[in-house]
Structures are given as C-alpha cells and as structure tokens.
Amino acid sequence: MxxxxxxxxxxxxxxxxxxxxxxxxxxxxxxxxxxxxxxxxxxxxxxxxxxxxxxxxxxxxxxxxxxxxxxxxxxxxxxxSQNKEELTKVREELKKLFAEAMYLGITTEEIQTLLREVEGGEQDD
Amino acid sequence: MxxxxxxxxxxxxxxxxxxxxxxxxxxxxxxxxxxxxxxxxxxxxxxxxxxxxxxxxxxxxxxxxxxxxxxxxxxxxxxxSQNKEELTKVREELKKLFAEAMYLGITTEEIQTLLREVEGGEQDD
DNA sequence: GTTACTGTACTACAAATATTAATACAGTTA
DNA sequence: TAACTGTATTAATATTTGTAGTACAGTAAC
Structure with a gap:
C-alpha cells in the first residue's frame, strides 16, 4: 500500500x-x-x-x-463530499493566519484558548 | 515583582x-x-x-x-506601539475562521494539528 | 588592567511525556 | 464456534522537557 x-x-x-x-x-x-x-x-x-x-x-x-x-x-x-475545495482553502487560510498570529507574538496557547472559546467547550490547565 | x-x-x-x-x-x-x-x-x-x-x-x-x-x-x-490594533484584528479573524472551519466539519483536533504544523516550522528527519 | 556587573552557551540529569508493544477484551458475521 | 473486526489496559522504551551547574563573553566603572 x-x-x-x-x-x-x-x-x-x-x-x-x-x-x-x-x-x-x-x-x-x-x-x-x-x-x-x-x-x-x-x-x-x-x-x-x-x-x-x-x-x-x-x-x-x-x-x-x-x-x-x-x-x-x-x-x-x-x-x-461537498466542499472539498472550500475545505482546502480554509485549511490554507488557517495556516497562514496562524503564521501571522505567531509572527505578532500570539502564543499557540492563546490560539488554543480562542479555539476553545469558539468551540464552546471549557477546560483548564 | x-x-x-x-x-x-x-x-x-x-x-x-x-x-x-x-x-x-x-x-x-x-x-x-x-x-x-x-x-x-x-x-x-x-x-x-x-x-x-x-x-x-x-x-x-x-x-x-x-x-x-x-x-x-x-x-x-x-x-x-503599532501592533496593538493588528493583534485585535488577527484575534477576530482567527475566531471567524475557526467558526467557518468547524461549520465545514473540520474538527478541533485537526485545527490543532494544523497549528502544530505551523508552529513546528518544517521539521523532518 | 581589575572588578562587578550584564547576557549566553554547553552540559547534565531528573521528571514528564510520547511511542510502541504485549495482551486481553468485545462486537460482527457466517 | 471460528475467524474476523476494533478497543482498552498495561508496561517497557525512547524521547522530550524543565531545571540546574558551570563556564564563557561582553560592558562599564574604576
């Protein structure tokens, strides 16, 4: 394979x-x-x-x-199924935005916090 | 301190x-x-x-x-100085893109994987 | 120069985590 | 039952991470 x-x-x-x-x-x-x-x-x-x-x-x-x-x-x-191109696009945008965010000094931890906010889930360390 | x-x-x-x-x-x-x-x-x-x-x-x-x-x-x-507004903007963009990604069925796990990819820079053996 | 500050590089070691494996359990199908 | 499937638990390693010990190197005042 x-x-x-x-x-x-x-x-x-x-x-x-x-x-x-x-x-x-x-x-x-x-x-x-x-x-x-x-x-x-x-x-x-x-x-x-x-x-x-x-x-x-x-x-x-x-x-x-x-x-x-x-x-x-x-x-x-x-x-x-439906949105294959759309998905690829969004993945690329995410990566770009991550790079930009990190360039500006936003930590991955903060990004994950933002993600959790959107997700709605709650967690702690 | x-x-x-x-x-x-x-x-x-x-x-x-x-x-x-x-x-x-x-x-x-x-x-x-x-x-x-x-x-x-x-x-x-x-x-x-x-x-x-x-x-x-x-x-x-x-x-x-x-x-x-x-x-x-x-x-x-x-x-x-300069980056304060830029930072706020990027944070908002991140949240929007997260919402869109999840709407398309991208899981938070995959988003975190993408984040790690960017974070790690390209590293292989 | 010497002295007393600075940051930095290198090494080492313990603790935490990640990776893989051995084994046993549990569902599906014929 | 038999021969497949995925999954959970545990353990043995390997790797990474966090901290520390020590030595090196630049700066400034004397």
Missing part, C-alpha cells in the same frame, strides 16, 4: 496518518471504502497492530474515517 | 513569560525599560538564573523584549 521510514525521527503512526490522509484527500480511497484492518496492515508493514490503531484513532478524531467495532474502518463521506 | 506557583503543573519559565507579557501589554513596563537581570530576578524568586534566561529568550523570540549582552534586557518598543 505504501512505505514507511522505520528509522525516521517522525513516529510511524504519524507517518501513517499523513499517508492515509493523502489517499483520502486525493480520492485514491473513495467514500465509505474500507481501510485495511489494523492487524492486516500491521502484518503487511511488520509493525505492531496497536500502532495502526493509534493512527486510525487519530484519523477518526480528525474526521477522516469512522470505525465500527467488529466491522472495520472506513473513509468518512462528509470529509470528501 | 510578582508571584509564582512553584508547584503548578505549568512550568515556571512559562508562568514568567505570561506575567511579563502582562506587564508589557498593560503598560506597567514602558518602552525600553530595563527588566531585572537574570541573576537578580533569579535570586529574588529563589530559582535558577537559567530559568529566567529561558523566559527572556522566549519573550525575545516573540518580540516582546530585546537583550544586549553585558547590558541587560529591555522592553521592545515595537511590540507595544
């Missing part, structure tokens, strides 16, 4: 997340298409299934896939 | 950065005003000078102060 650099400083679960994101964003994997099972992919890549699981969990929390116990993990339709 | 919570989970150098930022933003410290030397403040707070140094370095990299070897550290004039 793809290759990993096992001795990179970048953790393999993170490499996995990136590669899979690419496949989803670039339509190589279609809506609701089943991803390899954690064990299958693990065996194929000669790593621990739990590492795959971590990558999948991350992808799920970011809205790229959904997982069903006993069934499998699948490409999340919403992510792909 | 101020108090620190030595047994907080938040590192003391970070607490220092926040407190000092407050003093600068709220005009308690004026442009080009000298901050306490790293050793002086360290002794006063009963912590290691290097911890102060780390806070100062952070403040400098964020544009709040500037340091001159052998002379001291001082409040950076630029930070205070």
């Amino acid at each position: 793809f290759e990993l650099d096992i001795r990179s400083r970048k953790p393999i679960y993170e490499q996995l997340v990136e590669k899979l994101k690419q496949l989803i964003i670039n339509d190589v994997m279609k809506e609701d298409e089943k991803l390899p099972s954690v064990r299958e992919l693990a065996q194929q890549l000669t790593i621990n299934p739990n590492t795959i699981q971590k990558a999948y969990r991350e992808l799920e929390s970011q809205g790229y896939i959904y997982s069903l116990k006993g069934k499998g993990s699948f490409v999340h339709p919403v992510t792909k | 101020f108090e620190l919570d030595i047994r907080s989970r938040k590192p003391i150098y970070e607490q220092l950065v926040e407190k000092l930022k407050q003093l600068i933003i709220n005009d308690v410290m004026k442009e080009d005003e000298k901050l306490p030397s790293v050793r002086e403040l360290a002794q006063q707070l009963t912590i290691n000078p290097n911890t102060i140094q780390k806070a100062y370095r952070e403040l400098e990299s964020q544009g709040y102060i500037y340091s001159l070897k052998g002379k001291g550290s001082f409040v950076h004039p630029v930070t205070k």
